[in-house]
Every structure is written in C-alpha cells, then in structure tokens.
Amino acid sequence: xxxxxxxxxxxxxxxxxxxxxxxxxxxxxxxxxxxxxxxxxxxxxxxxxxxxxxxxxxxxxxxxxxxxxxxxxxxxxxxxxxxxxxxxxxxxxxxxxxxxxxxxxxxxxxxxxxxxxxxxxxxxxxxxxxxxxxxxxxxxxxxxxxxxxxxxxxxxxxxxxxxxxxxxxxxxxxxxxxxxxxxxxxxxxxxxxxxxxxxxxxxxxxxxxxxxxxxxxxxxxxxxxxxxxxxxxxxxxxxxxxxxxxxxxxxxxxxxxxxxxxxxxxxxxxxxxxxxxxxxxxxxxxxxxxxxxxxxxxxxxxxxxxxxxxxxxxxxxxxxxxxxxxxxxxxxxxxxxxxxxxxxxxxxxxxxxxxxxxxxxxxxxxxxxxxxxxxxxxxxxxxxxxxxxxxxxxxxxxxxxxxxxxxxxxxxxxxxxxxxxxxxxxxxxxxxxxxxxxxxxxxxxxxxxxxxxxxxxxxxxxxxxxxxxxxxxxxxxxxxxx
Ligand code: BGC
Numbered sequence: 120x121x122x123x124x125x126x127x128x129x130x131x132x133x134x135x136x137x138x139x140x141x142x143x144x145x146x147x148x149x150x151x152x153x154x155x156x157x158x159x160x161x162x163x164x165x166x167x168x169x170x171x172x173x174x175x176x177x178x179x180x181x182x183x184x185x186x187x188x189x190x191x192x193x194x195x196x197x198x199x200x201x202x203x204x205x206x207x208x209x210x211x212x213x214x215x216x217x218x219x220x221x222x223x224x225x226x227x228x229x230x231x232x233x234x235x236x237x238x239x240x241x242x243x244x245x246x247x248x249x250x251x252x253x254x255x256x257x258x259x260x261x262x263x264x265x266x267x268x269x270x271x272x273x274x275x276x277x278x279x280x281x282x283x284x285x286x287x288x289x290x291x292x293x294x295x296x297x298x299x300x301x302x303x304x305x306x307x308x309x310x311x312x313x314x315x316x317x318x319x320x321x322x323x324x325x326x327x328x329x330x331x332x333x334x335x336x337x338x339x340x341x342x343x344x345x346x347x348x349x350x351x352x353x354x355x356x357x358x359x360x361x362x363x364x365x366x367x368x369x370x371x372x373x374x375x376x377x378x379x380x381x382x383x384x385x386x387x388x389x390x391x392x393x394x395x396x397x398x399x400x401x402x403x404x405x406x407x408x409x410x411x412x413x414x415x416x417x418x419x420x421x422x423x424x425x426x427x428x429x430x431x432x433x434x435x436x437x438x439x440x441x442x443x444x445x446x447x448x449x450x451x452x453x454x455x456x457x458x459x460x461x462x463x464x465x466x467x468x469x470x471x472x473x474x475x476x477x478x479x480x481x482x483x484x485x486x487x488x489x490x491x492x493x494x495x496x497x498x499x500x501x502x503x504x505x506x507x508x509x510x511x512x513x514x515x516x517x518x519x520x521x522x523x524x525x526x527x528x529x530x531x532x533x534x535x536x537x538x539x540x541x542x543x544x545x546x547x548x549x550x551x552x553x554x555x556x557x558x559x560x561x562x563x564x565x566x567x568x569x570x571x572x573x574x575x576x577x578x579x580x581x582x583x584x585x586x587x588x589x590x591x592x593x594x595x596x597x598x599x600x601x
Contacts, residue, residue, distance in 0.1 A: 201270025266565025327564025332523025346526025
C-alpha cells in the first residue's frame with residue numbers, strides 16, 4: 120500500500136488519510152469498506168439515475184392564487200401546524216414603507232396521543248392554545264384575521280375552505296380526512312365561545328415560505344421545505360392550470376412532491392430499508408419520496424442500516440443495544456451531529472448503549488453521509504424539474520430564479536444545502552438558482568397571504584358595489600328613455 124494508507128483487516132477497511140493536512144482540522148478521510156459498501160451502494164444514485172428521477176417528476180397538484188400584496192390590516196394571527204411544533208403567532212405590520220413586520224409567537228406541544236387521537240381533540244387543543252395566546256398578548260376581544268399554515272396535502276377549494284386529503288408526518292387524527300379543516304377550526308373556537316377570529320386564509324408551508332422570501336426577493340418563484348416532511352410549490356402559467364378558468368397570469372401550485380413515487384415510479388431506487396420504513400410507518404404505501412428524504416424518516420433509515428450491519432458483524436463486533444433496536448431512537452439530528460465530527464459520533468453511540476471502536480464510529484459516519492447525501496440529491500432532482508419547467512414554460516434559454524427554502528434538514532445539516540445546490544447545478548445547467556432561507560415563512564408568509572386575501576375580498580366587494588351602482592344608473596337611464 121502507498122504510504123498514508125492504513126489497512127484494517129477486520130473489516131477489509133482501507134482508510135486513506137492525507138498526510139499534508141493537520142490532524143485536528145479538516146482531515147480528509149476516505150473510508151472504503153467492501154462489505155459495508157454492499158449495503159450502502161443502493162443509496163448512491165448516479166447523476167444519470169437522478170436525471171431519470173428528475174424526468175419522472177412531473178408537477179401536478181392544487182394551489183392557490185396570489186399576487187404581490189399590499190397590507191390592509193395591521194394585525195394578524197397565524198397558526199402553524201405541520202412541522203415539529205405547533206405555533207401560534209401574532210404578526211404586526213410596523214412600518215409599511217420599510218416593510219417591517221414584528222412577530223410574537225408561542226409554541227404549544229402536541230402530545231403523541233393527540234396526533235393519533237380524534238380530530239375534535241386536536242382542534243380543541245389548537246383553539247385552547249390560541250385562546251391562551253390571545254390572553255397573553257392582550258388581544259382577547261379583538262377579532263383578527265387569521266392565516267392558517269396547515270402543512271398537509273389538501274384540496275384547496277377556496278382561500279378559507281380546504282379539504283384534508285390525508286395526514287402525513289406522524290399525524291393520524293380520526294374524522295379529519297375528507298373534511299374542511301377551516302370549518303373544524305372554527306367549530307372548535309365556537310365550542311369554547313370565549314373569543315372569535317376574523318376571516319381565515321389557509322396556506323401550505325411551501326407557499327408561506329415562497330411568499331415570505333418573495334418579500335425580500337421578487338424573483339422568488341419556488342418555495343421548498345426539507346424538514347419533518349418535504350414539499351415544494353412553484354409559479355405555473357395559468358394556461359397550464361386546467362382546473363381553473365382563465366389563461367392570463369400565473370398561479371402558485373403546491374406540488375406535494377412528498378407523494379412522488381406512490382405510483383411505483385421510484386421502485387427501482389427503493390432500498391430494502393426504505394421498504395421497512397414505509398411498512399412500519401402509520402401511512403404505508405403513501406408519501407414514498409418524503410420517506411426517502413425528510414427528517415421524520417432519515418434517522419430511522421440510518422438505524423435500520425446500522426442494525427443490519429451489526430447483525431452481519433460489520434459493526435460493534437456484532438452487538439447491538441436495546442436503544443439501537445428500538446424504532447425511531449436514532450434521531451435525524453444525530454445524522455447532522457455525527458457528520459459534523461467523529462467525537463459527536465462517539466458520544467451518540469455511547470448514549471445509545473453501543474460498544475464502539477474507532478472503525479465503528481467512522482463506518483457510522485459513512486452510513487449517515489450516504490443517506491443524507493441521497494436525500495439532498497433526490498431533492499435536487501425534483502427541484503431541477505421545477506426550475507426547468509418554469510424555464511421551458513417561458514420559452515427561455517436561461518432562467519434566473521430564486522428558491523425560498525425552509526426546514527430543519529436543510530438548515531441544520533452541515534453539508535445538505537451544499538450538496539443539493541451542487542447537484543441542481545448539474546441537473547439544471549440552464550437555470551441559475553439563488554437559494555434564500557426563509558425567515559419564518561409559516562408565520563410571516565401566512566399573514567401575507569391573509570393580507571392578500573383580505574385585499575382581494577375588499578376589491579371584489581368594491582367591484583360588486585360599483586357594478587350595483589352601474590346597474591342602478593342603467594335602470595334610471597332606461598326609465599328616463601321610457
Ligand atoms: C405535507 C406537505 C408539507 C410538507 C412539508 C408534507 O408531509 O404533505 O403539505 O408542505 O410535508 O411540511
């Protein structure tokens with residue numbers, strides 16, 4: 120072996136360490152374990168494979184129309200349900216000219232039993248949290264418009280009417296699928312009877328993210344979330360939106376790309392571990408793409424691979440631990456921490472009750488890196504499809520656009536955003552994409568959509584009134600002619 124190569128025979132492991140680099144800085148380690156690689160190989164998707172995936176990802180979905188807003192009201196409430204936490208927010212427009220927004224918010228936990236309980240319990244809990252928040256903000260007695268960021272697949276009938284198609288991300292409350300969630304929220308508030316809310320605007324978190332980023336950068340035309348779940352929305356030409364009348368302008372489409380692959384179109388790249396994750400989830404058979412990508416599932420994929428490698432005696436001298444064998448104990452945030460440093464890996468393995476050696480910790484880091492990297496590259500494949508679609512829609516040779524992004528995986532993982540961006544550049548070379556991390560899209564964005572909705576409602580009321588006046592005038596003229 121050339122100098123600098125260290126061979127560890129137990130795992131046929133070859134470690135290459137660059138002699139020139141400082142051991143305590145970015146020591147570049149390339150770990151190649153023939154047998155471990157057998158299990159990791161199916162996670163490594165070539166550029167050609169990603170191009171195929173990207174070509175299969177044709178956007179389709181429901182969405183809501185939006186325009187550049189002008190603030191009408193000064194105070195908004197917002198509810199944000201669908202991420203790691205449930206939040207209640209009070210958004211205030213402080214200085215219209217400077218586009219300044221101030222926000223106060225409160226996080227309310229949603230206990231696991233409630234996520235699996237009845238819809239009535241869930242909405243009563245939401246209404247109770249909102250009630251407490253209004254008291255703490257001294258807002259009781261005020262009837263404020265409310266932006267409801269509800270980040271689950273819905274069929275949006277109107278701005279304040281949205282039917283839940285199905286729960287995702289660990290929620291499974293009975294009696295909500297197929298129902299209008301705005302109605303369920305209003306009914307829960309009425310049951311309490313101690314406060315009221317104004318008009319409601321429903322938004323998906325991707326739309327809120329795109330809106331809030333569009334506030335800073337007008338060329339933001341895609342909103343993307345890579346957190347507990349994953350999804351994206353983008354601006355589509357109205358002429359391509361068959362469900363809505365009219366050809367002019369653009370409309371925001373919520374792609375619900377988490378459901379990509381539910382028709383079997385990703386079967387060739389699913390690993391045995393993805394199949395187990397799906398089968399043991401509370402919604403088997405759906406949201407295939409999300410289960411390969413998002414924070415709700417990445418930790419569990421890693422755990423399953425580690426258990427298998429241990430069983431094959433490729434890790435931890437063939438031993439496991441109670442924690443490692445318990446589903447969902449390997450949290451997705453461990454992946455970020457482990458990839459951040461070997462010492463973190465070792466601490467986490469110790470906390471999981473595992474007996475590790477140096478090689479084990481490196482192999483675990485390799486597993487984490489492989490699985491998070493697949494996630495970033497798959498997101499890039501789907502995003503490249505959207506960007507290319509916008510470009511082709513507009514007959515452009517080259518598109519310059521901005522993607523508003525949010526989500527813990529994108530924000531917190533040390534390499535995720537870099538890998539995603541680099542892969543999109545390869546898959547969509549004719550698109551020059553700027554990534555803008557959203558500043559609270561679910562709160563601010565929801566308030567913005569609420570403001571737009573209010574303004575549009577006001578405009579259409581004014582129009583109706585002026586139509587009425589015209590009619591009156593016409594009638595008067597007809598009378599005079601007679
Ligand atoms: C939901 C989407 C949401 C995404 C990110 C998915 O599970 O279906 O509506 O945008 O998670 O929160």
